[in-house]
Amino acid sequence: MAAANENSTESESQYLHVLSAFLAMEPVDSVIALARKCSGGSFTESIQRLLWETCVQAAANGNAIYAKKLLKKLINEVELEKGEVLDEVYEEYALHMSTASKEDALVKENIRITKFISFLFPEVGLYKRPSCPSSRKLVVPLQCSLNMLEGDTGCSIWPSSLFLSEFVLSYPELFTDKSCFEVGSGVGLVGICLAHVKAKKVILTDGDLLTLSNMKLNLERNHLNYDDELLKQPGEAENTRVKCIHLPWETASDSEVSEYRPDIVLGADVIYDPSCFPHLLRVLVALLRRPTKRDNGSFETEDRATTLQGRSPAVAYIASVIRNADTFNAFLTLVDQMDLSITDLTEELKPPYELLPYMHSYDRSKVRLFSISSR
Ligand SMILES: C[S@@+](CC[C@H](N)C(=O)[O-])C[C@H]1O[C@@H](n2cnc3c(N)ncnc32)[C@H](O)[C@@H]1O
Missing domain, CATH: 3.40.50.150 (Vaccinia Virus protein VP39)
Structure with missing residues (x-):
């Protein structure tokens, strides 16, 4: 029982680390590494869902460029390990691709x-x-x-x-x-x-x-x-x-x-x-x-x-x-x-x-x- 509690506290804190790293806009490689660790070495459905949800939120808060970078990295990593990318993740990334030129212009404006x-x-x-x-x-x-x-x-x-x-x-x-x-x-x-x-x-x-x-x-x-x-x-x-x-x-x-x-x-x-x-x-x-x-x-x-x-x-x-x-x-x-x-x-x-x-x-x-x- 005590060990089960310890495990759940540990995984709760790992989720918190992934989320905190994302919100602080840490380099995407670092967020992806934390996410991989959190889900035991591969990208489970639940960790992909967490990243997708936070990306949607980030985009709504005006941080779409970062969200796009992270989604791209996530898709690459899941495909590399021959896993299944969630439909929502692909769809969100596709949405960002279609607005790419507008975002690139914003980068040049030093937003x-x-x-x-x-x-x-x-x-x-x-x-x-x-x-x-x-x-x-x-x-x-x-x-x-x-x-x-x-x-x-x-x-x-x-x-x-x-x-x-x-x-x-x-x-x-x-x-x-x-x-x-x-x-x-x-x-x-x-x-x-x-x-x-x-x-x-x-x-x-x-x-x-x-x-x-x-x-x-x-x-x-x-x-x-x-x-x-x-x-x-x-x-x-x-x-x-x-x-x-x-x-x-x-x-x-x-x-x-x-x-x-x-x-x-x-x-x-x-x-x-x-x-x-x-x-x-x-x-x-x-x-x-x-x-x-x-x-x-x-x-x-x-x-x-x-x-x-x-x-x-x-x-x-x-x-x-x-x-x-x-x-x-x-x-x-x-x-x-x-x-x-x-x-x-x-x-x-x-x-x-x-x-x-x-x-x-x-x-x-x-x-x-x-x-x-x-x-
Ligand atoms: C390297 S930044 C550090 C900012 C912040 N303390 C931090 O660590 O994130 C240096 C800060 O000192 C301010 N600063 C530099 N020279 C200054 C000066 N001569 N008089 C007043 N402030 C100055 C800059 O505007 C800037 O905000």
């Missing part, structure tokens, strides 16, 4: 697509807490671009934001009731996770206006009210928990930035352009600075973290893939020159469970997590 990122929580006590109610998954719809480069950098989902999101969801106690400020927020995934674990305030920023408007759309799609705020009015609309700010590091002034005084600063995949480092680090210094009391009782701003106001020192969590050692070393040199200290926390704070186990395109071992604070 945005919606990926659904499913964080799958293991059924253990760690996640059964008020900030993460008993639901077994968190599904985040995100509009993003298929084109990672050419001006769409901030509209793509980068591995470090997946890592930082897993980190936030794995250690909610670090963020619940904290005021959090993210630099270079991109599609807004980390901010959505921060809101999920009930951060007191979530301030999302980006220097690119198109990225910012895409981020706002994603907040809406995730039912989060945001406050549209210019950098110049930091004191206003305090009631809104999520704020979106246009913040190019080059032009952000120290005094304006230091008004925000977050408990935690976050950044995912923001260490890649050496020409930006001095500006990014100046912004970090201003955000990590705490006001301290003068002799006459008024507050002055000083780099040293204060305990005078009963707040712990601010810390920045920066996740990054180190693609170029020289670039990263240049960043470290500047960190030191600007009187900041940096610690590699990758091993110490590794999330205990993979929340994206189905996402084979995401190699979390490539991402490093650093904390940065004032010296």
Whole structure:
């Protein structure tokens, strides 16, 4: 009996992985490999039906190009193993073939697509807490671009934001009731996770206006009210928990930035352009600075973290893939020159469970997590 239960839980979770990989628009080879594993090595009727149903749904949601690719791959694989392709699968593929030229034109126009990122929580006590109610998954719809480069950098989902999101969801106690400020927020995934674990305030920023408007759309799609705020009015609309700010590091002034005084600063995949480092680090210094009391009782701003106001020192969590050692070393040199200290926390704070186990395109071992604070 116990073994039967275990088997059914196992196959339920394999189905969940196939579905989650499909919704996240993982490479079709990866979805097909998961589907094959799920159905015991060949493509059973039930797994074909699952893929067909999800393809129909995806097409209805505007992701027809992806659905077509997957159907094609599925038909190839089933035919290769001399299996029987479901009529529905052939029919759906034929439908996509007849609309192919229209879809190809859309690809050339660089359309945005919606990926659904499913964080799958293991059924253990760690996640059964008020900030993460008993639901077994968190599904985040995100509009993003298929084109990672050419001006769409901030509209793509980068591995470090997946890592930082897993980190936030794995250690909610670090963020619940904290005021959090993210630099270079991109599609807004980390901010959505921060809101999920009930951060007191979530301030999302980006220097690119198109990225910012895409981020706002994603907040809406995730039912989060945001406050549209210019950098110049930091004191206003305090009631809104999520704020979106246009913040190019080059032009952000120290005094304006230091008004925000977050408990935690976050950044995912923001260490890649050496020409930006001095500006990014100046912004970090201003955000990590705490006001301290003068002799006459008024507050002055000083780099040293204060305990005078009963707040712990601010810390920045920066996740990054180190693609170029020289670039990263240049960043470290500047960190030191600007009187900041940096610690590699990758091993110490590794999330205990993979929340994206189905996402084979995401190699979390490539991402490093650093904390940065004032010296
Ligand atoms: C590689 S993307 C990472 C996006 C997101 N954090 C993620 O990991 O998915 C870098 C982000 O930093 C933003 N960015 C780059 N240079 C910037 C600058 N000088 N000022 C403000 N934001 C900048 C980009 O617009 C983009 O959203």
